[in-house]
Amino acid sequence: MNIALDGVMLVLAIPAIAAALLAVLPGYRLSARVNMLASLLTLLAAVSLFFRHGPPVTYVLVDDLNIVFIVLSTVVGFTTSVFSASYIGHELETGRLTPTNLRFYHAMYQVMMFGMNLALIANNIGLMWVAIELATLATVVMVGIYRTHEALEAAWKYFILASVGIAFALFGTILVYMAAQPVLGEGLQGMTWTVLVAHVSTFDPALLNVAFVFLFLGYGTKVGLAPLHAWLPDAHAEGPTPISAVLSGLLLNVALYAILRFKMLMALNPAAISPGPLMVTVGLVSVVFAAFMLYRRRDIKRLFAYSSIEHMGIIVFAFGMGGPLANFAGLLQMTMHSLTKSAIFFAVGHIAQIKGTQRIADIRGLSETHPGLGWGLVLGVIAIAGMPPLGIFMSEFLIVSSTFAREPLLALALVFGLLVAFGALMLRLQGIVFGEPTGSSAPSQASYVPIFAHLALVLVAGLYLPPILVTWFQHVAQMLG
Amino acid sequence: MHGLAFDIAHLLAGSLVLVSLMMLYQDRLYALLNVFALHALLLSLSVGWQAYMQHAPHLYITAFIALVFKAIIIPIVLHRMIVSLGIHREIETTAGIGTIMLAGIGLVGLSMAVMLRITTEANLIAREDLAFALAVLLLGLLIMVTRRNAVGQVVGFMSLENGLVLAATGAKGMPLVVEISVAFSVLIAFIVIGIFLFRIRERFDSVDVQALDSFRGERG
Numbered sequence: 001m002n003i004a005l006d007g008v009m010l011v012l013a014i015p016a017i018a019a020a021l022l023a024v025l026p027g028y029r030l031s032a033r034v035n036m037l038a039s040l041l042t043l044l045a046a047v048s049l050f051f052r053h054g055p056p057v058t059y060v061l062v063d064d065l066n067i068v069f070i071v072l073s074t075v076v077g078f079t080t081s082v083f084s085a086s087y088i089g090h091e092l093e094t095g096r097l098t099p100t101n102l103r104f105y106h107a108m109y110q111v112m113m114f115g116m117n118l119a120l121i122a123n124n125i126g127l128m129w130v131a132i133e134l135a136t137l138a139t140v141v142m143v144g145i146y147r148t149h150e151a152l153e154a155a156w157k158y159f160i161l162a163s164v165g166i167a168f169a170l171f172g173t174i175l176v177y178m179a180a181q182p183v184l185g186e187g188l189q190g191m192t193w194t195v196l197v198a199h200v201s202t203f204d205p206a207l208l209n210v211a212f213v214f215l216f217l218g219y220g221t222k223v224g225l226a227p228l229h230a231w232l233p234d235a236h237a238e239g240p241t242p243i244s245a246v247l248s249g250l251l252l253n254v255a256l257y258a259i260l261r262f263k264m265l266m267a268l269n270p271a272a273i274s275p276g277p278l279m280v281t282v283g284l285v286s287v288v289f290a291a292f293m294l295y296r297r298r299d300i301k302r303l304f305a306y307s308s309i310e311h312m313g314i315i316v317f318a319f320g321m322g323g324p325l326a327n328f329a330g331l332l333q334m335t336m337h338s339l340t341k342s343a344i345f346f347a348v349g350h351i352a353q354i355k356g357t358q359r360i361a362d363i364r365g366l367s368e369t370h371p372g373l374g375w376g377l378v379l380g381v382i383a384i385a386g387m388p389p390l391g392i393f394m395s396e397f398l399i400v401s402s403t404f405a406r407e408p409l410l411a412l413a414l415v416f417g418l419l420v421a422f423g424a425l426m427l428r429l430q431g432i433v434f435g436e437p438t439g440s441s442a443p444s445q446a447s448y449v450p451i452f453a454h455l456a457l458v459l460v461a462g463l464y465l466p467p468i469l470v471t472w473f474q475h476v477a478q479m480l481g
Numbered sequence: 482m483h484g485l486a487f488d489i490a491h492l493l494a495g496s497l498v499l500v501s502l503m504m505l506y507q508d509r510l511y512a513l514l515n516v517f518a519l520h521a522l523l524l525s526l527s528v529g530w531q532a533y534m535q536h537a538p539h540l541y542i543t544a545f546i547a548l549v550f551k552a553i554i555i556p557i558v559l560h561r562m563i564v565s566l567g568i569h570r571e572i573e574t575t576a577g578i579g580t581i582m583l584a585g586i587g588l589v590g591l592s593m594a595v596m597l598r599i600t601t602e603a604n605l606i607a608r609e610d611l612a613f614a615l616a617v618l619l620l621g622l623l624i625m626v627t628r629r630n631a632v633g634q635v636v637g638f639m640s641l642e643n644g645l646v647l648a649a650t651g652a653k654g655m656p657l658v659v660e661i662s663v664a665f666s667v668l669i670a671f672i673v674i675g676i677f678l679f680r681i682r683e684r685f686d687s688v689d690v691q692a693l694d695s696f697r698g699e700r701g
Contacts, residue, residue, distance in 0.1 A: 126656060126657035130664050133664055133668065134664075137671060152675075155675070156631070159671075159672060160634060163638055164622065167618065170649075170661065171615070177652050177655050178600070178603055178611065185654075186653055187654055187656060190655070191655075191656055206598070210596075
């Protein structure tokens with residue numbers, strides 16, 4: 001148990017210490033290295049949880065479900081820090097960021113990692129709420145870091161919408177406590193996951209129902225689900241690209257994790273409504289809406305931001321369908337999406353730096369000028385569009401086929417959304433990679449390792465899933481119900 | 482005694498809803514800020530009363546934060562900001578006052594209908610508080626969506642947050658209330674700084690520093 005607690009402690013302590021250190025450390029090269037090192041150590045600590053973790057205690061809960069999330073976010077957190085190191089050097093040269101900005105940026109990066117890890121590990125719904133708020137705040141200030149009019153407007157919009165979301169989530173949290181209070185009495189146990197799960201079948205179902213609606217709206221805003229997604233494309237497009245990568249790869253997942261936890265809670269109370277239909281509807285609306293929005297995008301980062309909305313819709317849809325197979329596919333889809341989308345943003349970040357623009361119309365013919373980045377992007381986009389043999393094809397295939405077996409009409413709507421999105425992505429990709437070359441063809445100092453490491457993982461997952469991973473995911477899928 | 486204690490709690494929470502409704506029809510920024518200060522003062526009294534009734538001394542901290550931070554510091558800071566940044570003092574609303582008021586009344590009715598029905602098992606004070614809190618929360622949201630001005634939106638958000646604090650203190654024995662109210666204060670401080678930056682940027686735009694820069698670059 002000691003070792004386990006140490007793993008948990010490290011996952012929280014390393015980012016916290018690194019944040020304090022980076023806030024005072026001068027020199028961006030050193031900071032970037034410290035940032036990478038801290039992210040790597042956090043990743044190792046997270047992986048150690050796989051092997052040893054203790055039973056839940058008052059504030060800390062580590063089970064098979066959140067280990068998947070923690071490891072995924074620390075992996076992407078680490079590779080993004082590697083990408084960020086090569087990205088910010090260029091930003092400093094072009095004068096878009098100053099050294100003071102960068103010190104702040106690195107410190108905030110670690111604060112965000114701390115907030116996300118805390119949210120994932122918390123065994124208390126109040127603590128989880130505070131941690132998600134902390135992670136959100138850190139990303140808000142990073143989105144606005146360029147201080148341009150557009151960046152500040154994006155940060156403001158993100159801020160206001162996220163705050164409203166977070167307010168709804170808190171109201172839902174209070175209602176859950178109110179439902180628990182008659183059974184569990186006053187105090188801390190009314191907000192502790194493990195205690196709530198053990199006693200939820202005796203809670204008042206009406207109160208739980210209303211609570212879930214608020215929680216779903218609140219955390220759903222942060223997942224970027226369709227009617228509440230307005231902040232997401234702006235925040236992705238106007239902030240630094242490493243932040244776009246962590247937003248899509250991590251923060252959306254953390255909010256999703258909160259929804260899944262509450263869904264598990266609801267499922268244990270026989271009289272409460274089933275959250276499934278609500279999640280399926282919102283997920284499907286997000287998929288179809290985002291798929292159509294993909295066609296009218298002029299900005300390359302916005303394009304992939306809408307693709308994130310589409311994929312979060314697919315994932316929420318899968319978890320809403322429920323059952324071992326759909327849950328398994330949802331988990332796989334989430335993992336694959338995080339890896340692929342962050343790889344795409346790594347490539348897009350370098351491309352936008354070289355070409356000096358994010359306008360799709362001004363980025364052409366990458367396969368001639370920058371074959372490495374161009375082909376990286378091609379691979380990423382065909383992965384995200386769901387082409388075989390890459391990982392997302394497999395998870396989407398599982399989602400669609402399991403839905404066909406149960407609700408053929410829903411599956412048709414989902415397939416329609418997927419095809420529309422596929423068309424849009426291919427249309428844009430063609431011009432970007434194979435068109436007549438435009439803009440600068442100066443050689444880039446891109447870091448290819450994070451891009452291709454992610455894509456290789458996605459490719460391997462599409463061809464062969466290690467049995468240990470399969471059993472792990474199957475077990476988690478069963479937990480999710 | 483219990484009857485009186487309950488009546489006072491009821492009166493304070495109910496007045497919070499009334500003051501929220503008052504905020505809906507303010508069309509001048511200064512007036513909106515003054516009404517918000519009253520809102521925060523009422524919240525602080527209400528939380529203080531809950532602290533006394535529940536014998537929960539930590540809630541006095543929340544009441545104190547509400548009083549000092551939200552009823553005094555924030556209105557003064559925003560007041561100065563309006564003066565120094567020369568923001569228009571009249572607020573544009575997105576719909577007519579009458580329509581907004583009707584929508585507000587509808588939202589209050591909705592929250593009573595929803596919350597009173599589902600909280601039949603909870604104790605009476607918590608029940609009333611939750612219903613009022615949801616009303617304040619929804620009215621705060623309405624204030625936010627009907628104002629185009631950033632300061633107006635922030636005031637709406639703060640009143641929404643007051644509703645949350647009311648709900649959290651009404652849920653008897655809820656842990657982490659103080660921490661949550663501190664977290665919210667940090668959030669609001671961030672928002673206020675955010676407006677400041679945002680507005681400054683707008684002023685730069687009006688004197689067009691960017692145009693000057695690119696012109697200089699072209700000649701040099």
